[in-house]
Amino acid sequence: TPRVFSGIKPSGGLTLGNYLGAIKKFVQTQDSEMETIYCVVDLHAVTVWQDPADLTHATREVAAGYLASGLDPAKSILFNQSRVSGHAELGWLFNCVARVGWMNRMTQFKEKAGKNAEKQSLGLYAYPSLMAADILLYHATHVPVGEDQKQHVELTRDIASKFNHDFKAEGFFPLPEPVIEGPATRVMNLRDGTKKMSKSGESDMERINMTDDADKIAKKFRKARTDPDALPDNYEGLKDRPEARNLVDIYAALSDTTAEAVITEYAGAGWGQFKPALADLAVDKLAPISEEMARLMADPAEIDRTLAAGADRAREIAEPILSKTFDIMGFVRG
Ligand code: ATP
Ligand code: MG
DSSP states (O other), X not given: OOEEEEEEOOSSOOBHXXXXXIIHHHXXXXXXXXXXXXXXXXXXXXXXXXXHHHHHHHHHHHXXXXXXXXXXXXXXXXXXXXXXXXXXXXXXXXXXXXXXXXXXXXXXXXXXXXTOGGGSXXXXXXXXXXXXXXXXXXXXXXXXXXXXXXXXXXXXXXXXXXXXXXXTOTTSXXXXXXXXXXXXXXXXXXSOXXXXXXXXXXXXXXXOBTTOOHHHHHHHHHTSOOOSSOOOSSGGGGTTOHHHHHHHHHHHHHTTSOHHHHHHHHTTOOHHHHHHHHXXXXXXXXXXXXXXXXXXXXXXXXXXXXXXXXXXXXXXXXXXXXXXHHHHHTOOOO
């Protein structure tokens, strides 16, 4: 049976990129036939330094973002990764399957490490192998993610194939498909249209946070970098205008339409018209979610209980798969 797995790192506050590229897709998938498992991937967050109090807060905030956006613990399994020890165990086994050369080709490590690769944690370098474990621990077949995670899902397929081949276990691990659809699979930084919007980015002005209030959202879009030209009358006209295209894509994703339809509606409009319309739309969509997040965050114990209950269900699926993996590899467990 098809099974969906995805996750978000509690490495900061949730952004509009996380919402449009991931959470919104999670909610849509929840109401399909597929079984859905959504994780707060705390073990991934600590690949870069996290102040312990911040990690605690961000873990609950990602969970609150899931719930406030419409993920329902009765329909989806919602939990935080570190509660299910199988992630770390299978992650280790996959560290022994994946090759150093494969990791060297991961563009995200290069982007995050910059010129300082030697100073990064070993965990940051190996993290795609833990991500493969997250997915394959549940034999998940579909992984809704933003464009930036495509290479890691492909690596997951390579790890699954190599394991199946090396241990003559054809078909044991499925080869999961990345699900990357719609107009906002890569929401860009509001100050630099060549970089993606990230929750760990340096400046708060480069991103919309899911908890930003109406004034902040309006201000950030008003100050968003753009070129001086008006909107063109067809989407092709945005080809070499990354900042302009980003704002049109965000508008399309927020209003559940296509970028082409947005261009048709706003052909010839200037930024003085488009930016306030975009800000109003974003406030319309995000305000009810951030209000609900604030309500949920007022009772952290309830969030923790939800995550604990989800972890119990996750463990039930994971344990037989992990156990079978150890058997296939010849570990003495009995
Ligand atoms: P960090 O800066 O700590 O890496 P992040 O904002 O990139 O944070 P992640 O936890 O790494 O968030 O990613 C969670 C999910 O959100 C992934 O599926 C990722 O592809 C998606 N995502 C992150 N940023 C964007 C974006 N700008 N546009 C679309 N999807 C995004
Ligand atoms: Mg990221």
